[in-house]
Amino acid sequence: MRIEDFLFDHDIEFKTKGKNIGKGNIGIKCIYCNDKSNHLAIKKNNGVFYCLKCGERGNMISLIVDLLSVSKREAIKTSSKYDGISESHGSPARSCQPVSISWDTVMPPLNEKFLPSPHKKYLEKRKFNPDFLQWKYNLSTPKIYNVGDWKHRIIIPYFDKKKIITYSGRSISENPKLKYFHLSEKKCIRTPKQVLYGLEFCSKNIMLVEGVTDVWAIGDGAVALSGKQLTPDQEILLLEHNPKKVYILLDPDAIEQAKDIANRIRNFTNVEILSLLRGDPAEQDQNCLNKIKYLLKK
Numbered sequence: 001m002r003i004e005d006f007l008f009d010h011d012i013e014f015k016t017k018g019k020n021i022g023k024g025n026i027g028i029k030c031i032y033c034n035d036k037s038n039h040l041a042i043k044k045n046n047g048v049f050y051c052l053k054c055g056e057r058g059n060m061i062s063l064i065v066d067l068l069s070v071s072k073r074e075a076i077k078t079s080s081k082y083d084g085i086s087e088s089h090g091s092p093a094r095s096c097q098p099v100s101i102s103w104d105t106v107m108p109p110l111n112e113k114f115l116p117s118p119h120k121k122y123l124e125k126r127k128f129n130p131d132f133l134q135w136k137y138n139l140s141t142p143k144i145y146n147v148g149d150w151k152h153r154i155i156i157p158y159f160d161k162k163k164i165i166t167y168s169g170r171s172i173s174e175n176p177k178l179k180y181f182h183l184s185e186k187k188c189i190r191t192p193k194q195v196l197y198g199l200e201f202c203s204k205n206i207m208l209v210e211g212v213t214d215v216w217a218i219g220d221g222a223v224a225l226s227g228k229q230l231t232p233d234q235e236i237l238l239l240e241h242n243p244k245k246v247y248i249l250l251d252p253d254a255i256e257q258a259k260d261i262a263n264r265i266r267n268f269t270n271v272e273i274l275s276l277l278r279g280d281p282a283e284q285d286q287n288c289l290n291k292i293k294y295l296l297k298k
């Protein structure tokens with residue numbers, strides 16, 4: 001809302017829906033590349049931006065510096081007039097921090113600006129675009145990333161209604177003992193099993209998948225169960241969302257669990273079980289992923 005006020009006041013054309021504009025984003029013509037149609041996406045909730053065309057990214061302060069050709073100090077002054085734009089990197093961890101938990105005492109200081117190169121390489125090897133994922137899903141690492149509980153892990157925040165409710169760390173090692181390190185139950189507001197990762201990016205059709213990397217691979221419409229079961233809390237969230245159709249796409253070893261989920265939600269929504277011949281969704285080729293994405297757009 002406030003970012004829109006800023007753009008309006010400065011006569012900068014923007015769009016909140018239409019071509020290239022994802023849910024929760026504001027699109028403007030990118031000033032960093034030869035862009036003709038609103039590829040620069042600004043997240044409404046925190047002002048972090050990413051150009052879908054040239055990959056330039058930053059926060060509202062850096063954008064104001066470049067848009068208005070002003071100093072950083074002036075940009076901060078300008079931004080202070082618009083509540084939704086803050087001087088921080090724009091991490092929801094700060095702006096949406098719930099009073100009951102102080103993440104600062106629970107989490108190591110995070111580097112939210114960029115992923116270090118070992119973490120980027122890990123994602124690239126799995127055919128992800130690290131910069132895009134970091135922007136879209138607010139990924140980070142500890143500032144000192146080679147010691148402590150979170151060492152060599154990509155830190156993934158879980159959101160519920162725009163608030164961070166917990167974090168987990170995905171190992172970037174080749175054969176880790178623990179693929180995911182979750183915050184203990186005591187330290188988080190809700191656990192990954194109590195939310196649906198990716199729900200904020202869903203509209204009419206939803207696809208239930210097992211893990212966050214499956215969500216990253218499929219994109220908008222996919223939500224992760226963080227396991228093979230749909231918990232009662234997740235079931236409520238799913239039905240509250242009121243989807244037109246729910247696809248269930250678990251790994252090939254979880255057909256029974258998929259049937260169980262389908263039976264539980266069949267009375268509330270249209271449901272279909274999909275199956276892969278091998279591997280999880282994140283391991284499929286682009287052709288297969290496109291077919292999956294197409295189902296969600298229908």
Ligand SMILES: [Zn+2]
Pocket residue numbers: 030031032033034035039040051052053054055056
């Ligand atoms: Zn651009």
